[in-house]
Amino acid sequence: MAMALRAASRVLLRAGSRLGRREAVDGARRFANKRVLVETEGAAGATRIAVMKFRNPPVNSLSLDFLTEFVISLEKLENDKSIRGVILTSDSLKRGNQTKVAATEKTEEKRATRDHGGRLQERPGIFSAGLDLLEMYGRNPAHYAEYWKAVQELWLRLYLSSLTLMSAINGASPAGGCLLAITCDYRIMADNPKYTIGLNESLLGIVAPFWLKDNYVNTIGHRAAERALQLGTLFPPAEALKVGVVDEVVPEDQVHSKTLSVMAKWLAIPDHSRQLTKTMMRKATADNLIKQREADIQNFASFISRDSIQKSLHMYLEKLKHKKG
Numbered sequence: 570m571a572m573a574l575r576a577a578s579r580v581l582l583r584a585g586s587r588l589g590r591r592e593a594v595d596g597a598r599r600f601a602n603k604r605v606l607v608e609t610e611g612a613a614g615a616t617r618i619a620v621m622k623f624r625n626p627p628v629n630s631l632s633l634d635f636l637t638e639f640v641i642s643l644e645k646l647e648n649d650k651s652i653r654g655v656i657l658t659s660d661s662l663k664r665g666n667q668t669k670v671a672a673t674e675k676t677e678e679k680r681a682t683r684d685h686g687g688r689l690q691e692r693p694g695i696f697s698a699g700l701d702l703l704e705m706y707g708r709n710p711a712h713y714a715e716y717w718k719a720v721q722e723l724w725l726r727l728y729l730s731s732l733t734l735m736s737a738i739n740g741a742s743p744a745g746g747c748l749l750a751i752t753c754d755y756r757i758m759a760d761n762p763k764y765t766i767g768l769n770e771s772l773l774g775i776v777a778p779f780w781l782k783d784n785y786v787n788t789i790g791h792r793a794a795e796r797a798l799q800l801g802t803l804f805p806p807a808e809a810l811k812v813g814v815v816d817e818v819v820p821e822d823q824v825h826s827k828t829l830s831v832m833a834k835w836l837a838i839p840d841h842s843r844q845l846t847k848t849m850m851r852k853a854t855a856d857n858l859i860k861q862r863e864a865d866i867q868n869f870a871s872f873i874s875r876d877s878i879q880k881s882l883h884m885y886l887e888k889l890k891h892k893k894g
């Protein structure tokens with residue numbers, strides 16, 4: 570066990586020092602579609618891990634295209650027998666990021682604000698702003714049904730993944746952003762009080778689906794989930810740690826390296842016993858959705874089509890548009 574842990578640590582520490590680079594280095598590979606960048610690391614034949622970086626500017630919202638690309642990337646990793654662990658994180662959307670890839674200059678400009686001296690300042694990072702509100706507003710029921718099926722698919726794939734999944738939460742993580750995080754086996758959040766995480770659906774006048782509620786209950790317990798869901802609480806890092814939405818809070822510049830070192834510990838456990846244990850813990854919750862997927866889709870489509878709900882979403886979108894930077 571100790572030897573396996575040391576070997577996994579060596580692979581991951583090497584990965585840690587290299588993953589920030591863009592060029593292909595010994596054993597490192599990457600593939601990308603438009604909105605998800607995947608970097609894998611490790612020698613051929615050895616354990617490798619992958620880092621999935623979201624890059625859907627301006628706020629990494631879970632649009633239909635993003636969901637589709639995400640699931641395709643995850644499936645690719647699931648089918649690669651050399652990959653045992655995956656880290657979910659946001660490609661930095663901030664101004665000044667040396668590795669920016671997808672954001673246009675205009676978007677980059679939008680991600681900065683000016684201070685009183687007119688100097689550009691970085692705005693806080695974003696892990697994911699959650700479901701894309703524009704997929705749920707002003708569309709038709711067929712679109713809502715298609716969108717919801719994709720949301721369910723993402724959740725099921727992540728929640729039941731045989732891989733060890735970890736989230737390195739390097740920015741705001743409301744609602745669907747929190748969904749991504751709480752499907753993971755372990756969550757590490759940057760210690761920045763500007764970042765918050767939680768299921769805030771009730772603040773938008775909508776309701777989290779039962780399976781996401783169940784995932785939340787399994788993560789933070791019934792009473793805490795009941796209160797947080799009703800109030801739509803978005804927890805800053807210290808509170809998120811206290812309530813158990815995240816497992817660790819670390820300085821922002823250590824999120825990635827810390828996630829790699831925790832991953833090393835998890836990868837020292839034999840896959841078969843860890844995977845069977847994970848399935849034992851999660852199967853009943855996932856089965857609840859699997860046996861009523863179609864009904865859940867119809868429910869969502871009719872709920873979100875209601876005039877009153879569309880009105881709430883309209884008001885929320887207006888509020889976002891007009892808020893002061």
Ligand SMILES: CCCCC/C=C/C(=O)SCCNC(=O)CCNC(=O)[C@H](O)C(C)(C)COP(=O)(O)OP(=O)(O)OC[C@H]1O[C@@H](n2cnc3c(N)ncnc32)[C@H](O)[C@@H]1OP(=O)(O)O
Pocket residue numbers: 627628630692693695697698699700701702703741743744745746769770773775776777778869872873886889890894
């Ligand atoms: C009935 C079933 C319910 C299903 C469960 C629902 C789950 C969900 O995920 S609902 C979505 C919940 N998400 C939120 O409430 C987050 C809303 N966004 C924010 O709070 C902020 O945008 C931020 C903290 C994530 C980032 O703030 P900031 O850096 O200041 O950026 P802006 O607010 O200026 O946003 C830039 C741009 O992006 C648009 N936008 C933000 N969030 C979303 C979103 N979730 N979907 C679509 N678009 C989003 C925002 O409106 C701005 O657009 P423009 O004004 O056109 O630039």
